[in-house]
Amino acid sequence: MIPTQGEPTSALLRTCLILGGIAGAAGVMLLAMAAHMDTTGLIETAAQMLLFHAPAILAIGALSQTHQSPFLLYALILMVAGLALFCGDLTSRAFADRRLFPMSAPTGGTMVIIGWAAVVLAALRIRPR
Numbered sequence: 001m002i003p004t005q006g007e008p009t010s011a012l013l014r015t016c017l018i019l020g021g022i023a024g025a026a027g028v029m030l031l032a033m034a035a036h037m038d039t040t041g042l043i044e045t046a047a048q049m050l051l052f053h054a055p056a057i058l059a060i061g062a063l064s065q066t067h068q069s070p071f072l073l074y075a076l077i078l079m080v081a082g083l084a085l086f087c088g089d090l091t092s093r094a095f096a097d098r099r100l101f102p103m104s105a106p107t108g109g110t111m112v113i114i115g116w117a118a119v120v121l122a123a124l125r126i127r128p129r
Helices: 011-036 042-066 070-096 104-125
Strands: none
Touching: 011 042, 011 070, 042 070, 042 104, 070 104
């Protein structure tokens, strides 16, 4: 079921477009920094994580426009918060030589994994709008 012109855009779609765009842009910027400024390899890992997940964030938003599942929102929140913690910690270690807080990268990575599990749950509970 594709929305026709004049149907409202889902708030989740708008949010995902913004967050997916930010993740993609940040990933490209970090890859450029990794090529010129980073000797640790941490920035490249953070950039790859952002770039790998930006399309997933966009897909969650696109799916939310035509289908409903309570788990789509949870998937988005977990992925974005997890990416912020994971990539933020790696970036902080590379540029400031300090962590955000103890266990921030593993916590963020775990949140991203659980976010993907929420995508699986969304697939099991999805229904047309």
